[in-house]
Amino acid sequence: MKKSDKRLMRGTEAIGEAAIRSGCKCYFGYPITPQNELTEYMARRMTETGRVFLQSESELAAINMVMGASTTGARVMTSSSSPGISLKQEGISFIAPMELPAVIVNVMRGGPGLGNIAPSQGDYFQATRGGGHGDYRTIVLAPASVQELFDLTRKAFDLADEYRTPVLILADGMMGQMMEPVVFKDRPVEPEELPEKSWTLTGAKDRPSRMIRSLLLDVNVEEEQNWRLYRKYQKISKREVKCEELYMNGAEMAVVAYGTASRIAKAAVKKCIEKNMKVGLIRPISLWPFPENVILERTRHIDHFMSFEMSTGQMVEDVRLAVNGKAEVSVYGRPGGVVPTPAELYRVISRTYNKMKREKEK
Amino acid sequence: MKKRRPARPPTMKEATYHYCPGCGHSVIHRLASEVIDELGIADRAIGVPPAGCAVLAYNYFDVDMTEAPHGRAVAVATGIKRSLPDSIVFSYQGDGDLAAIGTAELVHAANRGECITVIGVNNAVYGMTGGQMAPTSLLGMKTTTSPFGRDSKRDGYPIKVCELLASLEGAVYLERCAVNSVKSIRRTKKALREAFLTQMNGTGFSLVEVLSPCPTNWKLSPAASWKWIDDVMSKHFPIGIIKDTRKDKEKENNAG
Numbered sequence: 089m090k091k092s093d094k095r096l097m098r099g100t101e102a103i104g105e106a107a108i109r110s111g112c113k114c115y116f117g118y119p120i121t122p123q124n125e126l127t128e129y130m131a132r133r134m135t136e137t138g139r140v141f142l143q144s145e146s147e148l149a150a151i152n153m154v155m156g157a158s159t160t161g162a163r164v165m166t167s168s169s170s171p172g173i174s175l176k177q178e179g180i181s182f183i184a185p186m187e188l189p190a191v192i193v194n195v196m197r198g199g200p201g202l203g204n205i206a207p208s209q210g211d212y213f214q215a216t217r218g219g220g221h222g223d224y225r226t227i228v229l230a231p232a233s234v235q236e237l238f239d240l241t242r243k244a245f246d247l248a249d250e251y252r253t254p255v256l257i258l259a260d261g262m263m264g265q266m267m268e269p270v271v272f273k274d275r276p277v278e279p280e281e282l283p284e285k286s287w288t289l290t291g292a293k294d295r296p297s298r299m300i301r302s303l304l305l306d307v308n309v310e311e312e313q314n315w316r317l318y319r320k321y322q323k324i325s326k327r328e329v330k331c332e333e334l335y336m337n338g339a340e341m342a343v344v345a346y347g348t349a350s351r352i353a354k355a356a357v358k359k360c361i362e363k364n365m366k367v368g369l370i371r372p373i374s375l376w377p378f379p380e381n382v383i384l385e386r387t388r389h390i391d392h393f394m395s396f397e398m399s400t401g402q403m404v405e406d407v408r409l410a411v412n413g414k415a416e417v418s419v420y421g422r423p424g425g426v427v428p429t430p431a432e433l434y435r436v437i438s439r440t441y442n443k444m445k446r447e448k449e450k
Numbered sequence: 451m452k453k454r455r456p457a458r459p460p461t462m463k464e465a466t467y468h469y470c471p472g473c474g475h476s477v478i479h480r481l482a483s484e485v486i487d488e489l490g491i492a493d494r495a496i497g498v499p500p501a502g503c504a505v506l507a508y509n510y511f512d513v514d515m516t517e518a519p520h521g522r523a524v525a526v527a528t529g530i531k532r533s534l535p536d537s538i539v540f541s542y543q544g545d546g547d548l549a550a551i552g553t554a555e556l557v558h559a560a561n562r563g564e565c566i567t568v569i570g571v572n573n574a575v576y577g578m579t580g581g582q583m584a585p586t587s588l589l590g591m592k593t594t595t596s597p598f599g600r601d602s603k604r605d606g607y608p609i610k611v612c613e614l615l616a617s618l619e620g621a622v623y624l625e626r627c628a629v630n631s632v633k634s635i636r637r638t639k640k641a642l643r644e645a646f647l648t649q650m651n652g653t654g655f656s657l658v659e660v661l662s663p664c665p666t667n668w669k670l671s672p673a674a675s676w677k678w679i680d681d682v683m684s685k686h687f688p689i690g691i692i693k694d695t696r697k698d699k700e701k702e703n704n705a706g
Contacts, residue, residue: 114533140532144525145558152522152555156498156529159516164533178519186517289514289530291494291537299508301517 104129106241123195151179161288167193181220189248198425206425207261234268331379339368355430380410472672474662521552563620581667622654630676
């Protein structure tokens with residue numbers, strides 16, 4: 089490991105190692121498939137490195153332990169999968185207005201309800217609309233490779249600290265379980281090396297006492313708090329959009345896909361290009377903030393945007409908002425844990441593409 | 451003879467309580483503050499108030515304080531304590547917090563022997579929301595959601611928090627007291643002191659359950675409320691040390 093700092097890793101373990109190397113001091117989690125390897129990885133590595141690992145009695149408890157640990161200034165993480173993330177929403181809705189940094193990993197599985205343990209992207213709405221009650225957002229990052237799971241987890245800790253806000257890593261069972269090489273690029277950080285935060289609860293020694301809360305009974309104060317958060321979210325929207333564009337030069341149709349779906353889409357789009365179809369791929373990496381300007385800009389040349397998702401179609405609403413009537417928008421989705429093949433998607437794209445071409449010629 | 455008003459403990463902020471006349475919270479706040487000052491732990495104390503009447507406790511305690519969703523205070527406290535083992539962490543919770551919505555968190559924090567101190571206030575009703583039935587409401591007790599009295603067939607029985615936790619090895623100090631007389635108030639202060647000492651010594655989980663008057667929702671005068679604690683409430687919730695296994699646990703800790 090010393091020489092190349094390159095390892096073959098499972099997705100969930102790459103997240104764990106990234107957390108360790110980001111100076112994560114506390115991890116709290118509760119078992120749920122398909123992300124147990126992450127909890128298990130943390131159980132071993134956090135203990136080895138003398139940090140805090142605790143298996144909580146529920147996801148509810150875990151997210152509230154995250155809240156408590158975060159008030160002390162520690163970098164802290166929890167992870168779960170869809171049903172468990174629903175339980176964590178109570179805490180996330182508190183963590184956001186308390187302006188506490190936290191990294192929350194959702195390795196999505198088929199739903200709704202108990203659903204199944206197969207890869208899915210059915211939690212897009214929940215992730216990008218805040219998820220819990222009240223007027224707030226969370227930063228949502230959607231990795232599409234094990235390397236990106238590693239890189240974006242490190243990025244998530246930085247973003248959480250910088251904006252004092254919860255950051256969600258939205259992966260799925262496929263991302264979590266696959267193995268790929270990972271290069272550890274940045275220098276690892278120990279928890280003790282991290283800069284001190286000015287707002288933490290550590291005991292009121294040689295300073296006035298502090299409080300961190302979300303209860304603001306005066307409506308005017310609560311309104312101002314909401315606007316303050318809103319301004320923060322506006323700033324994040326301007327600065328933290330991440331998006332990859334592939335084969336977009338000269339494209340007339342664009343497939344929009346994230347995470348595992350984007351890998352399937354990449355293979356399908358490549359095949360389209362081989363068949364001389366002018367199709368490109370837009371891959372949002374940050375789902376919130378959504379790369380709406382990238383898509384809006386592309387409406388100048390793109391006649392048709394096709395959102396491809398492992399759900400019945402959730403991100404398509406953001407695509408449609410971004411396109412704002414300036415092009416056609418469609419969706420191809422497979423929910424419930426089904427992972428479609430590139431060949432299947434290729435057939436759908438080419439059908440849509442040919443129809444688009446015929447209509448253009450009319 | 452001129453009566454001297456006792457000085458405000460340094461850990462109490464200069465503020466006017468929002469509590470109803472005759473409410474026990476103000477007394478318990480003061481006792482906790484006095485104990486924190488006497489033990490000299492104000493500069494490493496971190497408090498976690500509940501959802502409920504005492505949610506504004508951070509307006510009165512002059513120590514670092516945060517907030518927890520309803521029932522989750524001990525989970526939040528666990529996060530704080532695990533991250534900062536040298537801090538002195540206390541949660542301040544009502545009976546609904548402890549014995550209804552937060553039972554899982556409470557049981558498991560106690561079972562893990564989290565070195566935190568829980569100040570549990572039992573007034574047998576949901577006070578802030580307007581006097582609904584609590585898990586600790588007595589049988590036959592009329593509340594806004596048990597208008598014909600608590601019926602064990604429908605509502606089950608009043609939960610004894612201390613006794614519920616007593617079987618858990620991690621819970622080493624559990625005491626029930628009251629704040630309805632000078633004597634009981636003194637006793638409560640001593641219990642709080644013991645509970646904080648338990649934490650300072652790293653022995654395990656400590657909880658003090660305080661039977662506390664809620665004249666507004668009991669629809670009694672403060673004086674009648676004090677009497678009701680003696681005549682009715684403490685008959686079901688016996689006053690005293692319910693569990694103290696600190697000596698054994700300390701031996702075990704030293705050996706292990």
